[in-house]
Amino acid sequence: MSETYDVIIVGGGPAGISAAILCANNKMKTLLIDKKTEEEIGNKVCGEALSKKTVINVSKKLNVEPPKGDEIKANISTLIIQTADPEINLSLPSIGYMINRHIYGQRLLKEALKRGVLLESETKVLSPIIKDNKVSGVKVKKKNRSIFEFRSKIVIDCSGTMAVVRTNLPENFEPLLNKNLSKSDYASCFREIIKLKKPHKLDGKIVLQYVQDVPEPGYIWFFAIGKKKLNCGTGFVKEGKNEKKSVKKIYNEAMKKYHLPDSYEILDSRGDVVTVKPPIWNAVAPGLIVAGDAAFHADPLTAEGHGPALFAGCFAAEVAIKTVIEQNYSTKDLWEYNIKIMKEFGEENARYKIITLVLEKLGAKNLEFLLKRKVIKKSDLSSAGVLKKESLFSMFMRMVRSFPKIGLLLLMKKAMDANKELADLFVEYPSSPVNFRRWETEIENIYNLFT
Numbered sequence: 001m002s003e004t005y006d007v008i009i010v011g012g013g014p015a016g017i018s019a020a021i022l023c024a025n026n027k028m029k030t031l032l033i034d035k036k037t038e039e040e041i042g043n044k045v046c047g048e049a050l051s052k053k054t055v056i057n058v059s060k061k062l063n064v065e066p067p068k069g070d071e072i073k074a075n076i077s078t079l080i081i082q083t084a085d086p087e088i089n090l091s092l093p094s095i096g097y098m099i100n101r102h103i104y105g106q107r108l109l110k111e112a113l114k115r116g117v118l119l120e121s122e123t124k125v126l127s128p129i130i131k132d133n134k135v136s137g138v139k140v141k142k143k144n145r146s147i148f149e150f151r152s153k154i155v156i157d158c159s160g161t162m163a164v165v166r167t168n169l170p171e172n173f174e175p176l177l178n179k180n181l182s183k184s185d186y187a188s189c190f191r192e193i194i195k196l197k198k199p200h201k202l203d204g205k206i207v208l209q210y211v212q213d214v215p216e217p218g219y220i221w222f223f224a225i226g227k228k229k230l231n232c233g234t235g236f237v238k239e240g241k242n243e244k245k246s247v248k249k250i251y252n253e254a255m256k257k258y259h260l261p262d263s264y265e266i267l268d269s270r271g272d273v274v275t276v277k278p279p280i281w282n283a284v285a286p287g288l289i290v291a292g293d294a295a296f297h298a299d300p301l302t303a304e305g306h307g308p309a310l311f312a313g314c315f316a317a318e319v320a321i322k323t324v325i326e327q328n329y330s331t332k333d334l335w336e337y338n339i340k341i342m343k344e345f346g347e348e349n350a351r352y353k354i355i356t357l358v359l360e361k362l363g364a365k366n367l368e369f370l371l372k373r374k375v376i377k378k379s380d381l382s383s384a385g386v387l388k389k390e391s392l393f394s395m396f397m398r399m400v401r402s403f404p405k406i407g408l409l410l411l412m413k414k415a416m417d418a419n420k421e422l423a424d425l426f427v428e429y430p431s432s433p434v435n436f437r438r439w440e441t442e443i444e445n446i447y448n449l450f451t
């Protein structure tokens with residue numbers, strides 16, 4: 001049995017829901033499929049921090065109200081980067097929300113349904129359907145365990161880290177699209193929401209504390225939810241020397257050592273994974289667009305992926321709508337999506353991956369040294385706590401003047417060069433699939449210098 005839609009969207013997280021709303025706003029016959037129950041859509045283990053600027057921009061695109069009322073758990077004004085010694089820190093303005101993802105996600109879902117999106121909840125997508133050399137729908141398993149096929153003109157894969165459509169494409173289908181799932185591209189996380197007996201001092205703040213006891217990138221996060229609650233967690237890639245380590249155990253030990261001597265109540269405690277890879281350089285194939293975590297759109301350093309997923313969903317919908325109207329679904333016709341992603345956050349996230357690799361090599365001790373010596377200053381970091389590209393040179397010069405530790409200097413020089421090469425390459429991001437392979441090889445070569 002089959003049905004025909006203009007667009008099928010797999011996954012009702014931030015990427016899928018923004019794509020669904022925009023498609024419905026443009027009168028596309030849209031089907032949203034999620035394996036969760038309707039009531040559970042939007043609920044996800046998360047640090048819950050969301051940039052205000054991003055969400056305001058996306059809300060305008062979708063014509064929905066930005067987060068409001070009990071969707072906002074708390075406001076954020078400051079990001080603090082600190083070391084094991086909390087006195088050694090950097091404090092940066094960072095305007096955002098601690099968001100109740102479930103309530104906010106449910107409101108967006110209701111907006112989508114009100115605007116005409118059809119929902120198939122409790123339905124697990126198993127694989128894409130390929131017909132006439134294009135993705136033409138998905139095969140699903142329904143709640144009653146029956147197998148069913150849904151057909152559409154185009155599919156948007158927003159299924160999160162497991163990327164069910166992208167990773168189940170036939171091997172020979174669109175060689176320019178990466179179909180792999182590799183263990184090293186994901187960090188395992190453990191996260192708790194806790195309530196303290198006495199008020200903490202972090203109201204309005206989100207803190208990244210770099211400590212030696214946590215494997216690289218080496219931080220525990222403490223995000224304040226008002227005066228007494230905190231969203232805390234940590235995560236790392238479980239491979240090599242870290243393969244057998246328990247994230248929960250390391251988190252618990254670090255919490256005991258660095259924080260909260262007082263007892264506290266655990267309100268929620270769960271594990272999940274985040275992506276730590278730069279965006280896939282091409283996220284389209286005939287009849288398919290991949291968005292959000294399914295395309296590694298989260299910042300590989302901070303795992304900030306909610307905002308990028310919302311944006312990616314919008315871009316995916318914009319391009320899908322155009323191709324449905326023009327009835328052209330080739331990789332070339334969908335390529336514009338890649339260009340939009342690279343411009344909005346792809347280049348930035350590509351750079352953040354270099355910073356992650358540098359931090360991994362640096363370690364918490366050297367970071368403490370750099371902060372203490374004021375080699376890294378407040379003005380070097382963006383509001384997400386990430387090094388600005390224009391700051392690398394001045395940092396390098398400060399390092400040369402302050403303490404010529406040769407290993408650090410060489411690492412810094414390498415990062416500076418890589419940063420410059422990345423910037424040059426992004427100016428040349430291919431305007432069509434034609435020169436993509438050469439471009440991809442060049443960019444991968446830059447990362448290989450750090451591995």
Ligand SMILES: Cc1cc2nc3c(=O)[nH]c(=O)nc-3n(C[C@H](O)[C@H](O)[C@H](O)COP(=O)(O)OP(=O)(O)OC[C@H]3O[C@@H](n4cnc5c(N)ncnc54)[C@H](O)[C@@H]3O)c2cc1C
Nearest residue numbers: 011013014015035047048049125160292293304305306309
């Ligand atoms: C511990 C942790 C902390 C984080 N902290 C932050 C933070 O503070 N700030 C931030 O911005 N981001 C944070 N993130 C990242 C953020 O949660 C993700 O980047 C974001 O949710 C990605 O959105 P998405 O729509 O791509 O995927 P998801 O939100 O994962 O949504 C995917 C949807 O697809 C559905 N689905 C999956 N497989 C199938 C299938 N086979 N069939 C049907 N449906 C399917 C799922 O049920 C889900 O509803 C954190 C993540 C974790 C794990």
